[in-house]
Amino acid sequence: MLNYTPTPIQEIHDDRLRAAGVSVFVKREDLNHATVSGNKWWKLKYNLVEAGRTGCTTLLTFGGAYSNHIYATAAAARELNYKSIGIIRGEEVLPRNTVLKFAEDQGMELHFVRRDEYRRKSSPEMLADLKARFGAFYLIPEGGSNAFALVGISEFGTLLGTDFDFLCCPIGTGATMAGLIQTFRGTKQILGFTVLKGDEWGEEIEKYNPGYSNWTVIKDYHGGGYAKMPPQFRLFTEEFSKKHFPVENVYSGKLFFGIFDLVCKGYFPMGSKILAVHTGGIHRPERSFERQLNMTLP
Numbered sequence: 307m308l309n310y311t312p313t314p315i316q317e318i319h320d321d322r323l324r325a326a327g328v329s330v331f332v333k334r335e336d337l338n339h340a341t342v343s344g345n346k347w348w349k350l351k352y353n354l355v356e357a358g359r360t361g362c363t364t365l366l367t368f369g370g371a372y373s374n375h376i377y378a379t380a381a382a383a384r385e386l387n388y389k390s391i392g393i394i395r396g397e398e399v400l401p402r403n404t405v406l407k408f409a410e411d412q413g414m415e416l417h418f419v420r421r422d423e424y425r426r427k428s429s430p431e432m433l434a435d436l437k438a439r440f441g442a443f444y445l446i447p448e449g450g451s452n453a454f455a456l457v458g459i460s461e462f463g464t465l466l467g468t469d470f471d472f473l474c475c476p477i478g479t480g481a482t483m484a485g486l487i488q489t490f491r492g493t494k495q496i497l498g499f500t501v502l503k504g505d506e507w508g509e510e511i512e513k514y515n516p517g518y519s520n521w522t523v524i525k526d527y528h529g530g531g532y533a534k535m536p537p538q539f540r541l542f543t544e545e546f547s548k549k550h551f552p553v554e555n556v557y558s559g560k561l562f563f564g565i566f567d568l569v570c571k572g573y574f575p576m577g578s579k580i581l582a583v584h585t586g587g588i589h590r591p592e593r594s595f596e597r598q599l600n601m602t603l604p
């Protein structure tokens with residue numbers, strides 16, 4: 307199994323939270339592994355068990371050129387001696403960005419496919435093509451999101467205890483939130499902050515979790531869409547990272563921006579205990595706020 311470092315729950319001390327009479331704690335799951343970090347560790351856990359069970363020696367997965375999932379899968383494959391193949395959306399990136407360079411350094415074989423082709427990635431024809439080309443492999447879907455991912459995330463949820471009222475996490479594909487909803491089986495209020503524009507994510511989660519209604523998808527903090535970061539978000543993320551701990555712009559920055567904004571708007575009753583999950587993903591120096599700031603501000 308992958309190495310795992312136990313992670314702390316840490317309180318965020320901030321005047322805005324004190325003024326609103328709420329407390330915010332963070333499960334620092336970003337610290338669970340140097341390279342297979344955050345929720346990706348848990349989403350991969352039972353996929354790796356299943357790959358081992360089926361005797362596959364190659365992992366094949368999909369992602370964009372900046373995908374944390376590609377990064378994590380490449381590192382996990384290296385640690386556990388799997389071959390790995392990454393099917394990357396879009397034109398070949400040259401020179402390689404940090405994520406793709408890292409993946410290749412871990413031994414992942416990269417294949418770039420046109421966007422229209424990539425959209426058909428789970429079609430039987432495409433899978434047959436991939437089998438013909440690469441031989442037998444264990445397939446992990448985009449973002450690592452499948453039933454095995456949910457099992458891993460809901461196991462992670464049991465490490466969160468029960469000493470809180472609201473549980474907050476970012477939403478990409480929604481598998482992380484869906485797994486957490488399963489852990490708590492109708493107890494607690496679970497808030498997911500979507501980082502993508504669009505309404506489809508609530509339905510995704512619904513599909514995984516019939517029956518529970520104690521969850522809400524917050525759609526006000528995607529900042530214009532995936533990897534889009536309006537200036538006020540970037541400033542928040544920079545300030546927050548300096549004052550507390552590093553967060554990146556794509557997921558956690560939007561999550562904490564959203565939590566703070568909701569706190570200031572009085573969304574949470576006085577005395578609420580909020581627990582946020584730091585889902586990781588802070589390994590991309592060329593996209594970090596500091597670099598962007600240097601490029602865009604005098």
Ligand SMILES: *Cc1c(COP(=O)(O)O)cnc(C)c1O
Pocket residue numbers: 344345346374375449451476477478479480481482483557558585586587
């Ligand atoms: C992939 C990722 C997410 C999104 O998780 P989903 O299960 O797809 O919703 C959130 N945060 C970070 C840091 C990620 O890398």
